[in-house]
Amino acid sequence: MTDNRMQNFLKLLNIDPQKHKSIAVVGGGGKTSLIFRLAEELLIQGQKVIITTTTHMAYEPSKPFALHGDASAVREALSSQGMVIAAEYDFSTGKISSLSSQKLKELTGYGAVLLIEADGARRMPVKIPKDWEPVIPDFVQLVIGVIGLDCLDEPIFKTAYSAENLAFFLDKTELDSITSTDLFKIAVSESGLRKDVQDSEFRVYFNKADVLDEVARAEKLVKKLKEAGVQSSYGSLIS
Numbered sequence: 001m002t003d004n005r006m007q008n009f010l011k012l013l014n015i016d017p018q019k020h021k022s023i024a025v026v027g028g029g030g031k032t033s034l035i036f037r038l039a040e041e042l043l044i045q046g047q048k049v050i051i052t053t054t055t056h057m058a059y060e061p062s063k064p065f066a067l068h069g070d071a072s073a074v075r076e077a078l079s080s081q082g083m084v085i086a087a088e089y090d091f092s093t094g095k096i097s098s099l100s101s102q103k104l105k106e107l108t109g110y111g112a113v114l115l116i117e118a119d120g121a122r123r124m125p126v127k128i129p130k131d132w133e134p135v136i137p138d139f140v141q142l143v144i145g146v147i148g149l150d151c152l153d154e155p156i157f158k159t160a161y162s163a164e165n166l167a168f169f170l171d172k173t174e175l176d177s178i179t180s181t182d183l184f185k186i187a188v189s190e191s192g193l194r195k196d197v198q199d200s201e202f203r204v205y206f207n208k209a210d211v212l213d214e215v216a217r218a219e220k221l222v223k224k225l226k227e228a229g230v231q232s233s234y235g236s237l238i239s
Contacts, residue, residue, distance in 0.1 A: 009034065010041045012233045013144060013203050017047050017113050020142040020201070024054075026119035026134040027146040027193050028126040028161065030207035032058060033237040034146060035115045039083055048112035049083040050074065052104065054135035056095045057117045060085060065096075069103040078112060104137055116140065124161035125151040125208070126178065126186065128169045129195050142201045145193030147186065149218060149234070150208045151178045180221055187221075188228055204232035 009015075015023070015038070023038070025031045039049045052069070059065075066073035069086040077084035086107055087096035098104070107114050119134035121127045125148025136143060151159035157174040160166040167174045169191060170182050186192040187204045194202060204225060209218045218234040225232040 024118040029148040053117040121161040127161040206234035209234040210236040
């Protein structure tokens with residue numbers, strides 16, 4: 001189940017492109033990889049795709065890019081290639097950054113599936129959001145929270161973005177290791193992955209299941225979340 005070549009992530013995450021036209025991805029490492037994998041699968045289905053961010057995201061020079069979310073550039077790329085990245089460009093970091101709220105809203109009007117990276121983790125597998133995080137637009141219909149399973153059994157200081165925040169949330173020290181129970185707590189909490197989800201549908205994706213000695217640990221997490229009313233799945237992506 002963790003073979004990336006065999007997984008269909010739209011099916012795995014129960015995504016309906018007719019229903020879920022605006023999707024925000026939050027949490028730890030793997031968000032960008034998940035977004036581009038979803039984009040690939042949507043394109044195969046004949047869907048058009050716009051990728052953007054409400055924080056910062058790596059610039060992909062090989063992908064069509066609409067600076068400032070320019071309408072003509074968006075339309076041309078969607079027509080010729082079926083997808084476009086629409087954002088600002090931050091020359092100080094070499095990354096792309098968020099458009100204005102108005103421009104973000106305009107991106108919903110092109111008949112494309114909008115994929116939004118709405119959180120930052122500096123490639124760390126797990127996090128607890130700070131006061132201003134994540135940045136989820138109010139029109140989003142589905143939020144996907146990501147956790148990298150390579151944090152399991154590792155100390156908080158080594159694997160968490162803003163380790164101090166996570167240690168406080170878990171009532172642990174930064175030297176303590178992260179357990180499956182901790183990941184369940186992060187996944188279900190409105191101070192964790194569910195922060196600011198509001199009325200949007202919610203899914204949890206556990207990335208890097210291939211690093212586990214026993215995949216049953218991921219299966220148990222998914223089962224426990226299902227019992228708590230949270231749809232979740234696991235697999236492997238390069239993050």
